Amino acid sequence: MDIAALRSANPDHWKKATAIRALTLDAVAAANSGHSGMPMGMADVATVLYEKHLKFDPANPNWPDRDRFILSAGHGSMLLYSLLHLTGYADMTIEQIRNFRQWGAKTAGHPEYGHATGIETTTGPLGQGISNAVGFAMAEEMLRARFGAKLMDHYTYVIAGDGCLMEGVSQEAIGLAGRHQLSRLIVLWDNNNITIDGTVDLADRTDQVARFRASGWHVIEIDGHDPAAIDAALTEAKTTRQPTMIACKTHIALGHAAQDTSKGHGALTNPDQLTAAKEAYGWPYGPFEIPADVKSAWENIGKRGAATYAAWAKRLSETSPARQAEIERIFNRDMPVKLGARIRALKKQISAEAPKVATRQSSEMVLEVVNPILQETVGGSADLSGSNNTRSGDMTVFDVDNRKGRYIHWGIREHGMAAAMNGMALHGGIRPYGGTFMCFTDYARPAMRLAA
Ligand SMILES: Cc1ncc(C[n+]2csc(CCOP(=O)(O)OP(=O)(O)O)c2C)c(N)n1
Numbered sequence: 001m002d003i004a005a006l007r008s009a010n011p012d013h014w015k016k017a018t019a020i021r022a023l024t025l026d027a028v029a030a031a032n033s034g035h036s037g038m039p040m041g042m043a044d045v046a047t048v049l050y051e052k053h054l055k056f057d058p059a060n061p062n063w064p065d066r067d068r069f070i071l072s073a074g075h076g077s078m079l080l081y082s083l084l085h086l087t088g089y090a091d092m093t094i095e096q097i098r099n100f101r102q103w104g105a106k107t108a109g110h111p112e113y114g115h116a117t118g119i120e121t122t123t124g125p126l127g128q129g130i131s132n133a134v135g136f137a138m139a140e141e142m143l144r145a146r147f148g149a150k151l152m153d154h155y156t157y158v159i160a161g162d163g164c165l166m167e168g169v170s171q172e173a174i175g176l177a178g179r180h181q182l183s184r185l186i187v188l189w190d191n192n193n194i195t196i197d198g199t200v201d202l203a204d205r206t207d208q209v210a211r212f213r214a215s216g217w218h219v220i221e222i223d224g225h226d227p228a229a230i231d232a233a234l235t236e237a238k239t240t241r242q243p244t245m246i247a248c249k250t251h252i253a254l255g256h257a258a259q260d261t262s263k264g265h266g267a268l269t270n271p272d273q274l275t276a277a278k279e280a281y282g283w284p285y286g287p288f289e290i291p292a293d294v295k296s297a298w299e300n301i302g303k304r305g306a307a308t309y310a311a312w313a314k315r316l317s318e319t320s321p322a323r324q325a326e327i328e329r330i331f332n333r334d335m336p337v338k339l340g341a342r343i344r345a346l347k348k349q350i351s352a353e354a355p356k357v358a359t360r361q362s363s364e365m366v367l368e369v370v371n372p373i374l375q376e377t378v379g380g381s382a383d384l385s386g387s388n389n390t391r392s393g394d395m396t397v398f399d400v401d402n403r404k405g406r407y408i409h410w411g412i413r414e415h416g417m418a419a420a421m422n423g424m425a426l427h428g429g430i431r432p433y434g435g436t437f438m439c440f441t442d443y444a445r446p447a448m449r450l451a452a
């Protein structure tokens with residue numbers, strides 16, 4: 001790869017992307033562990049995404065109508081931590097970056113939900129993030145249908161690697177997204193042909209482009225180091241009726257001696273090679289040092305969302321008080337007052353009548369009371385609706401032409417169902433539940449473990 005040519009082609013972009021690469025190299029070197037190659041390879045894609053497309057406001061990180069960014073390739077956590085630090089998330093200080101992977105720091109080896117703002121979900125177990133993202137995108141569709149595009153109108157972006165796409169759960173996610181035409185879901189595939197053991201063909205020869213197309217996705221193939229191509233692909237992705245996969249051809253550990261090798265995947269800590277990489281980048285700064293012009297360019301990107309947030313908050317304030325209260329309630333996960341009285345009445349009735357019913361029937365009796373009151377519940381089953389009794393009488397089926405539907409036919413996809421439900425819950429405004437038979441919950445276990 002001709003680094004000098006990349007530098008001179010887009011000097012301003014190069015400096016911003018290089019800040020990510022340099023912070024990654026420094027943090028991994030200081031920790032003496034971590035994954036350098038993926039953030040170095042995807043820095044260009046991430047820079048264009050945050051600079052030109054992602055709707056976010058570091059000052060209001062829980063804004064319900066923000067775009068969601070899911071780092072499915074969670075081992076590349078320094079990509080996310082760098083972005084959060086550079087764009088000005090208050091809790092992602094340079095001290096946190098310096099303490100990458102240290103006890104008590106927010107900057108865990110893999111991003112953990114709740115440790116720092118801007119981390120939308122816990123990733124690390126490959127395949128989970130892209131599968132969570134299906135739930136995030138479904139939640140957005142449902143809430144846009146319920147509250148209107150003035151209040152709910154955002155995208156879910158995912159960075160996924162070869163490992164995410166090899167994990168079986170990704171097929172369940174891809175199939176669901178294609179079937180439901182989740183056009184607000186945009187996956188950026190880090191197509192670098194490298195995993196830990198070597199090149200991808202050691203273990204896989206799937207034509208990923210054909211695979212996504214066969215599942216109903218729009219696919220775009222680009223050079224993942226060309227900012228104009230990245231920008232154009234993201235723009236195109238927003239015009240389609242299908243979910244979009246952008247295959248970003250990249251070089252793992254770009255500009256380092258380990259570039260394009262499996263050595264580049266992990267911790268690049270050799271001091272001479274680190275110095276040589278920074279020299280090639282034209283980055284003469286000390287460890288963790290970001291020059292003021294680059295930092296302020298990134299901070300300006302972070303401030304860009306403030307006006308969009310303010311406009312959204314104004315639109316919210318102009319809707320009816322009842323609607324405002326409802327949005328606040330569902331995102332705060334509060335219960336409607338009348339639910340308690342209805343549950344008490346049901347308990348009283350059941351204890352008086354003492355009916356002999358199967359557990360799935362008693363579950364259904366509760367759902368019949370809860371669902372009409374709790375409009376944020378979303379039910380479903382992995383093709384066992386009639387056996388699990390998960391659909392209450394008031395629920396219609398979620399589909400392309402019925403985004404208000406609150407019942408999902410997940411198909412025979414227990415793992416994908418559970419992972420998507422995690423995404424819905426993390427999106428906020430939705431309370432998902434799903435059913436299958438007890439023995440098949442083993443198929444959903446990785447996602448259930450993450451939920452726990
Ligand atoms: C479920 C699961 N299995 C194994 C791993 C360990 N692991 C972390 S990264 C990785 C290789 C992933 O390759 P790729 O997605 O191509 O990442 P890149 O080499 O491009 O950084 C593996 C096997 C994991 N994180 N999750």
